Amino acid sequence: MAKATRKTTTTKTKRAALNPAAAEAKAPRGESKQSQLIAMLKRPEGATIDEMVKALTWQSHTIRGAMSGALKKKLGLKVDSEKVDGRGRVYRVAE
Template identity: 45%
Template sequence: MTTTSAAKLPTQTSTPEPKTKNQQIIDLLSSEEGATLDDMSKLANWQPHSTRSFMTGLKKKGHVIESVKIDGVRRYRILPSGDA
């Protein structure tokens, strides 16, 4: 007769997985005040053209991105689904 040992369950850590750069940018754009191109570029450590390209990809995925100029500074924000 063979005996089987109880399978070990994977241990769960108390710290969540770190957010990807993409998710951090989306979170920043989803905030009420939005973000500038410089804010996003610094957060992700991307060049401005890469950041603009990422926003283009978000638009292609169906996100509506609002662009407003306040005191000479352009800010971008993802609009909530009902605000489009």
């Protein structure tokens, strides 16, 4: 006799079913460091790694990881960089 299989749902799936708005909206909280990072990158002049390190008190590898992982992959933002004379590499969120 074949054993019946049961479909299980994960906690994440259950939460999404109970509150669909929360499941689809993945935006940073008000004054989190991630939201501060995004605000710096959205400025017309952008931001360098050194400027972000001073403002957020994060290490440079943490900032690079946040831009690559959280901003690009999870939030789907397009982060561009360019070499600027006198400033070095400047990062910006493309609109």
